[in-house]
Amino acid sequence: MATNALNLPENEYLLPGNRACAGCSVGIVFRHLSKALEGKAIFVVPASCFTVLCGMYPTASVTVPVMNSVFPGTAACASGIAASLKKQGREDITVVAMAGDGGTADIGIQGLSGAAERNANVFFVCYDNEAYMNTGTQRSGLTPLGARTSTTPTLGKGQFPKDMPAIVEAHDVPYIATASPGYPGDLYDKVRKARAIFGTRYMHINAPCPAGWQFAPGQTVAMAKSAVETRAFILYEIENGKFRLTGRSLALAGKDKFPGISEFLRHQGRFSKLDEALAAQLQARVEERWRQAVARHIACEQQ
Amino acid sequence: MTVETKSAVVITGNKAAAEAARLARVEVVAAYPITPQSPVVEALAKYIETGDLDAEFITVESEHSAMGVCIGAATAGSRVFTASSANGLAYMCEQLSWVAGSRLPIVMGCANRAMSAPWSVLNDQQDSMSQRDQGWIQLFCRNNQEILDTFLQAFRIAEQVKLPVMVCYDGYILSHTVMPVEIPDQEEVDAYLPPYAAHTALDPAAPRNINPVTLADPRLNGEGVLCHGYMEFRYLMEQAHQEALDVIVKADEEFGARFGRRWGGLTWSYQLDDADTVLIAAGSLAGEATISADMLREEGVRAGVLGLRAYRPFPADSLAEQLKQAKRVIVFDKSLSYGYGGPICMDVRATLQRHKMATDVDGYIAGLGGRDIKARELAAATRESIAWAAKRHAPKPTGWINLQL
Numbered sequence: 119m120a121t122n123a124l125n126l127p128e129n130e131y132l133l134p135g136n137r138a139c140a141g142c143s144v145g146i147v148f149r150h151l152s153k154a155l156e157g158k159a160i161f162v163v164p165a166s167c168f169t170v171l172c173g174m175y176p177t178a179s180v181t182v183p184v185m186n187s188v189f190p191g192t193a194a195c196a197s198g199i200a201a202s203l204k205k206q207g208r209e210d211i212t213v214v215a216m217a218g219d220g221g222t223a224d225i226g227i228q229g230l231s232g233a234a235e236r237n238a239n240v241f242f243v244c245y246d247n248e249a250y251m252n253t254g255t256q257r258s259g260l261t262p263l264g265a266r267t268s269t270t271p272t273l274g275k276g277q278f279p280k281d282m283p284a285i286v287e288a289h290d291v292p293y294i295a296t297a298s299p300g301y302p303g304d305l306y307d308k309v310r311k312a313r314a315i316f317g318t319r320y321m322h323i324n325a326p327c328p329a330g331w332q333f334a335p336g337q338t339v340a341m342a343k344s345a346v347e348t349r350a351f352i353l354y355e356i357e358n359g360k361f362r363l364t365g366r367s368l369a370l371a372g373k374d375k376f377p378g379i380s381e382f383l384r385h386q387g388r389f390s391k392l393d394e395a396l397a398a399q400l401q402a403r404v405e406e407r408w409r410q411a412v413a414r415h416i417a418c419e420q421q
Numbered sequence: 422m423t424v425e426t427k428s429a430v431v432i433t434g435n436k437a438a439a440e441a442a443r444l445a446r447v448e449v450v451a452a453y454p455i456t457p458q459s460p461v462v463e464a465l466a467k468y469i470e471t472g473d474l475d476a477e478f479i480t481v482e483s484e485h486s487a488m489g490v491c492i493g494a495a496t497a498g499s500r501v502f503t504a505s506s507a508n509g510l511a512y513m514c515e516q517l518s519w520v521a522g523s524r525l526p527i528v529m530g531c532a533n534r535a536m537s538a539p540w541s542v543l544n545d546q547q548d549s550m551s552q553r554d555q556g557w558i559q560l561f562c563r564n565n566q567e568i569l570d571t572f573l574q575a576f577r578i579a580e581q582v583k584l585p586v587m588v589c590y591d592g593y594i595l596s597h598t599v600m601p602v603e604i605p606d607q608e609e610v611d612a613y614l615p616p617y618a619a620h621t622a623l624d625p626a627a628p629r630n631i632n633p634v635t636l637a638d639p640r641l642n643g644e645g646v647l648c649h650g651y652m653e654f655r656y657l658m659e660q661a662h663q664e665a666l667d668v669i670v671k672a673d674e675e676f677g678a679r680f681g682r683r684w685g686g687l688t689w690s691y692q693l694d695d696a697d698t699v700l701i702a703a704g705s706l707a708g709e710a711t712i713s714a715d716m717l718r719e720e721g722v723r724a725g726v727l728g729l730r731a732y733r734p735f736p737a738d739s740l741a742e743q744l745k746q747a748k749r750v751i752v753f754d755k756s757l758s759y760g761y762g763g764p765i766c767m768d769v770r771a772t773l774q775r776h777k778m779a780t781d782v783d784g785y786i787a788g789l790g791g792r793d794i795k796a797r798e799l800a801a802a803t804r805e806s807i808a809w810a811a812k813r814h815a816p817k818p819t820g821w822i823n824l825q826l
Contacts, residue, residue, distance in 0.1 A: 160623045162493070169634065176640060176648035178630040183623045185496060186632040187489070188515050194451075194486035198493025198501075199623060201449045201477040205499055211625060229489065232482030 120365075121303040121310075126150075131157045136179035138171040141328040141335025143342060145171060146299035147245050148180070151214070154309035157182050159212040162196040164221040165189045167252045167327075168245070190225045192217045193233035196240040204239070212241055212313050218325075219246040219260035223282045234289035237317040241309075244282060244320070247327035255330040263403075264396040265388045267330075274392065278403065286320040287356060293319040295355040295364075299326070300342030304353055304365035311355070324351040332387025341385065346370075348382040349408045350400075360421070361414045371412050379404050429603045434595035437565040437602050438504060438530045438588070439464035441572030443474045444610040445528075448499035448617070451479040451490035455509035456542045457592035458532040462504060484509040488516035488529075495525045496631065500576065500617035504530030506592060507548045508537060514552065517585075521556025521658065523632060525621070526579035528572065531589045532596040533704065533755070535790040543791020544592040546704065550756035550764050556658055558586040558665055559732040561703040565600040567684050571730075573605070574672040574684075576614055581668050582661045583620060589732075591705045591755075593791070605680055613679050662734040669731050687736035689728045690743065692718065696725025698803060699744060701769060702753040703729040706788060710753065712796035717803055724803065735768055741776040749781040749810060751803050753822070755788045762819045781810055787822040798822050 131152035138145050144167055152159065161184045163169050169186060173179040187195040196215035203209055215233075217226050222244035233240055249267045250256040257267040260279040267275065283294050293315045297305035305323070312319040326341040328334065333341055345351035346366050353367035363371050370376070379401045383389040392400075432440070438461045442450070450469065452462035468474035477494075481487045484505050491501040505513060510531055520527050531549045535541040549559055560575060562568045568590045575586040590596060621631065638650045649657075670686035677683030691711040693699065698717065700710040707728035717724035727743055729736070744750060750773070754763025761767065766784030773780050783806040788794045802822055809817045 158625050160497075160625070172630055172633060174640070175630075175633045175635040176642035176646075178628075178633070180630070181628050183625060183628045184630040184633070185493070185623060186630070187492070188519050190485060191489040191492070191516065191519075194481060194489025195493040197479060197481075197486075198449065198451065198490035198495075199497045200493075201451075201479055201490065202494040202497035202499040205448050205477055206497075228482060229486050232486055235482070236480065238479075 121306045123303070126306065127153050127156070129153060129157065131181045133179050133181065136171050137173060138167065139329050139335070141338045142167065142171065143247070143299040143325045143327065143338050144168055144245050146302060146338070147305070147323050147325060150302045150306045151243065151309055152180070152182055154306045155212050155214070155313055158210060159214050160185065160199055162187050162192050162199065162213065162215045164192040164217050164226060165252065166218040166221050167247065168216055168218070170252060189221060190229055192221055192226050193229035193238070193240065193242060196242070197233045197236070197238040200239040209239070213239065215240050215242045217242070217244055218252070219244060219248060220250050220258045223259045223280050230286070231289065234286055234291050234318045234320070237291065239316055241312055241319045241321070243323065245323045245325040246282070247325040247330060248279070249330050251327050251330040263400060264392045266391065267388070274396070283320065283322045289318070291318040291320060292316070293355070293357055296322045296324070296351070296353055298324045298342045298346055298351060298353060300339050300346060301353065301365050308355055308364070330388070333385050337385065344382045344385070348377050348379050349404050350379055350382050352408065352411050354411060354415070361418045363411060363415045371415065429601035431599045432565060432602050433460065433597055433599050434565045434568045434590050435460040435532065435597065436464055437569040438572055438590070439468070440604055441569045442502040443468050444605060444607060445500065445573060445576045445614055446616070447474070447476055447502040449477045449479065449490065449494035449501045450503065451481050451487045451501070452503045453481055453484045453487050453505070453509060455484070455506050457534060457596040458504045458506045458509065458530065460596070461530055461532070465502070484512040485516060488513045488520065491527050492516065492520060492523065492525060495527050495619070496523070496621045497623045498617070498619040501527055502529070504532065506532045507534035510548045510552060511536065517552055517555040517557060520585045522654070524583040524658070524661070525585060526583055527585040528575045528579050529585070529587055530572070531587050532592045533589050534592040541790040544594050544755070545789045545791070546589065546755040547757070547789070549587060549589045552587070553733060553764065556584065558584050558662070558734065560586060560588050560730055561732060562588065562590040562595065563705055563708040563728060565595060566602045566682065568595060569602055569604070570676060570680070570682055570684060573610060573614060574676050577672045578665060578668050580617065582665045584658070584661050584665060589704065594705045609679060613676065666734050666736060685728070685730055687731040687739050688743065689730060691726040691728070693725035693727060693743060696723050697746060697748040698722055698724045698807070699747045699750045700724060700726045700753065700799065700803065701729065701750060701765065703732055703765060704755070706753055706755055706794060709794060709796050710799050713799035713803065716796060716800045722803070722807070729765065732765070737772040737775070740769065740772050741778065744773065744778065744780060747780050749783065749806060751806050752782060752784045753787045753799060754784060757786055757789070766819070781806070783809070783817050783820070785820040785822050792823060794822060
């Protein structure tokens with residue numbers, strides 16, 4: 119049975135009161151991650167929003183061990199911890215590298231690529247809030263086309279984001295998944311699955327950011343759901359090369375009518391000046407990626 | 422009386438470094454190849470594959486990640502090892518600072534090589550000198566036996582004062598040159614160097630947030646106890662460096678008592694007792710200077726050599742004491758602080774000024790990018806300084822040995 123709000127474990131690893139911004143989705147992500155790992159994890163965190171959430175010396179907001187790392191060093195540090203735990207016979211502990219989109223896809227991509235190629239026993243989680251939010255919403259390699267950021271202030275970003283799960287998949291790792299704080303049960307079940315797998319596991323999480331995307335802090339979950347409903351973000355997993363849609367995205371695969379991408383974008387200030395040509399480009403990309411995902415799901419199902 | 426001597430093997434400096442890591446029973450090795458360091462990690466990879474060393478070998482994609490792996494593994498409780506040179510060391514730069522700030526007792530080798538551009542794979546000491554202020558202890562070696570012995574001492578020093586140690590040895594001149602080296606017995610090394618007991622812990626049963634954002638001023642923790650601000654942590658790091666001045670000497674003394682070899686602790690000297698002209702350098706260059714001192718003595722110059730083993734912490738008091746009788750000091754630097762002079766020369770000048778000693782200190786830049794240095798050139802430079810002092814009152818500009826403009 120899929121996990122939902124009623125059968126989630128009650129243990130909490132995030133203390134009441136933390137330094138994250140109001141409406142931050144990273145708290146929702148961490149809560150369900152840590153529940154699925156039953157706290158038996160070591161988190162490695164580069165400079166990022168999660169660093170802020172975890173608290174400043176000498177207080178902490180989480181009850182799992184956290185090791186801070188230099189910005190590009192997350193995957194390597196996690197690899198080192200994993201190597202040491204192996205040497206000590208403590209491999210029951212999951213080593214989680216938890217980085218933002220910059221720490222994963224930009225400055226962190228070399229270390230992640232190295233770790234993935236070695237199949238280091240690390241669970242790498244990218245919470246993708248689609249810009250350098252912790253430093254004030256500068257453009258990243260995962261910022262969407264057309265989004266205004268503090269370094270694309272008037273015209274918006276001129277390029278599509280990198281397809282990070284596809285980049286990781288090219289490293290032939292055993293498990294890749296996407297997840298959303300709008301669907302925490304799906305996220306939880308994927309972490310449970312990832313936990314039991316040896317090697318480099320990668321999870322890409324859509325992480326709506328009220329401050330950077332410019333929407334009301336109370337709308338975080340609605341925004342995460344809207345990303346999935348409009349198919350701007352697709353829930354799937356790739357287990358040993360086998361692709362399958364999951365959760366809400368799997369349910370949507372049976373439908374033929376969907377809300378347009380503008381339903382998702384129009385609530386976000388960063389897209390408030392998006393012109394029709396760019397909106398059409400974004401919609402076309404959504405359609406193409408959805409077509410590919412559904413086709414791949416069906417092809418893998420028939421194998 | 423007959424002294425039982427153990428048989429020596431004839432090996433390179435790189436092999437001596439690898440032998441030391443094996444004897445120290447390092448548990449995680451991570452490294453990325455760079456000339457002239459590569460043979461160190463090739464040797465360790467072989468030890469690990471053949472079972473001569475029970476360790477994890479992580480073949481990382483960069484030096485930045487090599488030190489990243491070492492940071493993770495050392496924090497989780499393993500003794501670690503890495504080595505690099507030149508651009509590789511520079512690529513580790515922010516990690517080097519992270520290691521020291523984390524007070525991780527990581528020991529690394531630096532096969533000293535010139536920094537680019539332009540490319541040079543040959544020796545000088547600009548690479549380790551450029552990382553001088555990261556908080557690491559830096560020890561220099563003059564031969565391959567000292568490399569092996571210094572690495573073993575380095576683990577002990579690092580783990581005692583909770584500071585990382587960079588063992589520096591000249592690329593090619595030592596790294597690729599074979600010399601007889603005595604390999605100590607494993608049991609003796611085990612007795613000298615007990616297993617690594619980490620002061621850090623990564624344990625879900627006792628969770629901690631390691632190296633979070635730390636503010637300028639002390640803050641209260643959950644129990645109402647006032648905890649350090651950033652500056653207090655930095656002061657404690659400096660205190661550890663001051664403490665290391667004694668610990669380095671004791672580590673060498675105890676090494677000598679067990680293995681029969683001592684290397685001088687912070688410094689070593691040659692013909693220093695009656696010397697009024699003292700040549701100072703670090704690494705193999707200081708070894709070369711001993712030949713120069715012999716040449717100068719044949720001409721009636723009372724020359725001696727003071728070799729630096731420890732560069733950071735800087736053995737200022739020890740230096741001042743040993744240079745009491747010196748009339749002039751000639752410092753040979755294999756690196757340069759551009760726009761000023763040789764870094765070791767500057768430190769020696771500052772030391773003597775602080776001790777109110779009116780000794781002449783002249784600096785020479787030597788051997789950059791692998792430029793050969795001959796003992797007669799160091800002797801000639803010394804004569805030049807003596808002549809300058811006899812004729813002129815203006816300070817002598819920094820000299821460049823064997824410059825061919």
